[in-house]
Amino acid sequence: MVSSFDQQTGYARADGLLPGAVASAVGYSSDGDLPRLHRGLPSPYLTFIISLDGPVVGGYTPEQATGERALRADVLAAGLHTAASYVVQPERQSGLQLAIYPPAVRRLLATPLGEITDQSWNAADLLGRSATRLWERVGNTEGWAERFAVLQGFLTHQLDRSDSRRQMRPELLEAWKWLVRHRGAGSIGGLSEHVLLSRRQVQTLFVREFGVGPKMFNRLLRYHRSIRLISARISEQHSIGDVVDDHPAGAAGVDLARIAAECGFADQSHLNRDFVAFTGVSPTAWIAEEFPNIVAGGHRNGDADDPAP
Structure with missing residues (x-):
């Protein structure tokens, strides 16, 4: 194990x-x-x-x-x-x-x-x-x-x-599974139809149980996948010996436009906006900041490859 x-x-x-x-x-x-x-x-x-x-x-x-x-x-x-x-x-x-x-x-x-x-x-x-x-x-x-x-x-x-008393409503569990299966690309209307609840009910119950609404959870799923893919692409191209003191060029071989498409973003600009909103810096700035940790496997070891059991 x-x-x-x-x-x-x-x-x-x-x-x-x-x-x-x-x-x-x-x-x-x-x-x-x-x-x-x-x-x-x-x-x-x-x-x-x-x-x-x-x-x-x-x-x-x-x-x-x-x-x-x-x-x-x-x-x-x-x-x-x-x-x-x-x-x-x-x-x-x-x-x-x-x-x-x-x-x-x-x-x-x-x-x-x-x-x-x-x-x-x-x-x-x-x-x-x-x-x-x-x-x-x-x-x-x-x-x-x-x-x-x-x-x-x-x-x-x-x-x-x-x-x-610690069991959640089955509709909520199914709503979470449905969003995860769709990897952040599922519509709120489709989710509402799937769990047989109104959009307002889904929003209220989801926030109460998980702390964020289904739309925000979709954004977290897409963002999280982008982190995973960026980290994987860098790890494929670099070893720990590639880490330099001040200015790692780790972003050079990462196709952010392709990653944006794979993660369900409308385009690279959409990825950049969400990345800045969640991270506080752009993807390229984050790669430069985290390059040694990414190469060491820090962002491959911290989370599972797919957030669904």
Whole structure:
């Protein structure tokens, strides 16, 4: 289940940790890197992080992340944000990061995703002492396979103890699956007809459960796929030895117009507009900023290839 830790890339991956609930599970570790401000990207998942080398420190603006009002959490839960967040990456860091399917959040965290999207950071606010005990157990465990086993046991326990009150309406589950199957290209009218609810009902119920409406979720799906394809194309063309200090030319071989078409954008300008809205910078600026991490596999290990179980 767990791949061996790759010293060169700094990642280990646990495939099939909890099928149908966890899209991906990644262990990360680095030491000796220059501290920097990392741009956390929106995604169609809940992000769950257990930090083993001090708390995750960040915020929703660079000023908040680096100032007195910075958010701190040893165990972090972040929902479907529609703009980048910012995380202070220290010289030394390690931990586990999960991408959790939105319908599973209600059962794993005992609350719908829609109630934690805009204000979440510290998972202890959702799980109470359970979050602290999980952090302590993982922190006291040696080896990636053993750490993932602890996490798997915790999540399985959360699922086993969930009751009917944690089950979402079947129409909502089907609405989410339908949007994912269409990869951000499904119309709201088509969705409404498919689940036999009015457009207003679909909008209201979807926002209540997931924190964003179906139209915004479509945009997140397209954006997320564009990140995956950009990262894959760069990784195909470059190795870690290609990383240079100041000005990586990683964008040179990426056909953004083709990626826009593959992801369902009207054209490259449409991709650029959504990319700036979600990321805060253009695709080419983001590639230059993230080039070393992309080549190392950071954006291939963080999420699943397809956000559907």
